[in-house]
Amino acid sequence: MVDADRLHDMSTSPLSDQELAALPVAYGTAMGMLERAGIRSGETVLVTGASGGVGLALVQLAAARGARVVALTSASKTAALRDAGASETLPRNADPADLERRLAATAPEGLDAVADVAGGPWVEQFLPALREDGRWVIAGAVAGPVVTFDLRRLYLHNLRLIGSSMHTRAHFSALADLARTGIVRPRVAAGFPLSDIHAAQEAFRAGTHVGKITIVP
Template sequence: MTARPSTMAAVLLTGHGGLEKLEYRTDVPIPRPAADEVLIQVGAAGVNNTDINTRIGWYSKGVTAETGAGGAAGFESVDAADAAWSGTALRFPRIQGADVCGRIVDVGEGVPRARIGERVLVRTMLRAPVEDRPFECWTFGSECDGGFAQFTVAPARDTYAVRSDRSDVELAALPCSYSTAENMLRRAFVGAERVLVTGASGGVGLAAVQLAKRRGATVVAVCSAAKAAEVRAQGADRTVGRGADLVGALGASSVDVVIDLVGGSQCPELLGLLRPGGRYAIAGAIAGPIAEIDLRTLYLKDLSVFGCTCQGDEVFENLIGYIEREEIRPVVSRTYPLREIAQAQRDFLAKKYPGKLVLVPPALDRTG
């Protein structure tokens, strides 16, 4: 057996800002698992919007623009004090990466050594660090180091064994996107009804399409024309072009549930699509965090609005079950060596590909 090295390759986020804040290093000390933690050798790590939003400080209330406006260069208006999921300042350097698939190679005190060798996924929205307090956020790769490295540590109770023939790359595309989508569908009580999904060609969007179909829904997906065929292949019953007149295309009060990942100026139109008693769930605002809505639409139509971030245990437990029963399969369009993270994020921001982009760390016998 080859001895484990003392240092690893990792990408360090050195502060809020542009792509220049991502520093690929090969001399980062390998972390040691503390009590109730496991050490994971990372097989692959997915790229997510939250990685970029965290880097550029988009969660700060000082930022009002869409993600893409500062995705490469960052924003000048960031207040570092409130620029993370939790609304508090991040500590730098930080190893990002909300998605991880890998194997447990060591355990801390209190964790059975029998877990060594397990192939695992890490729950993105960690519950152990906040002691299960509801509606508190502790996000893997944000409030603690994540998966953009050869090794990472995670709470043992938030690290789930997964039995699947899927590759590490495929499995690494699942935790953040699919748990976000599953949480939205659960919060909005989605069943066999008409559901509209915005941003449907992205990682979370395609996950929402698949998972809504799994629940028996009729899915209308909003996406670019270039990606419509792929979105329909993943289960959408109908696609509508991004930027289209949605009420004109679908009819007012014609949708039971809206799963919104885009936000921005289209929010009033989305509320107009909902039938009386309809539900609106949101977990992203890549088109901008500020929207002007007519509050009369909310109360006269008896609409329910769900902001969806924190997740109960059942969300990730459901996801593991779907994977092991082969009920879902992510779309992975490209993989990149970890050192090419900047290019991966450029491609992500350009919306060049449907589904997920995934980073692969170097093998242990080399660090380039």
């Protein structure tokens, strides 16, 4: 049993049950990041780990609010990220100097924000790409939880470093409103019946999918 204010009527949503089931965690986390960082229409945003669950949600949700999304991903998943709304993609396994040149060419005036789900060396590498008053919002550290960067870059350019853990009820209500319109549709990479849950786990471990893997009872 849950309180009535925790329920969201999705009967008018054009999304399928599997698509709706993919919303709460990854898309909720992404919505919290975008809201806390104040991502707006017309801004250029770099998304790290863009092919993962939260990363893909960030691409879709940021594009839906009119942001220009630059996605950092593997070359094999570039097409899927463009389909999700990314304006540009960057290969995460490129040489660091080459990656910086590509980013500079893609966003010559700098980035308004970075939505980061990886952490690690990306913080030190991409922090200089943030323009004045830029924001870096982070909700993960799979690439490394301990980082180094030049504090002078942070305060001399009035940058903001924002931590974001999950989402609030207000964030999820906004996400539910989007789901009712169908503006954002979670990408379901594959669906398995409950009897094939081991096959679903193997598909997840293979890491070749983009989107959510769902289990249908």
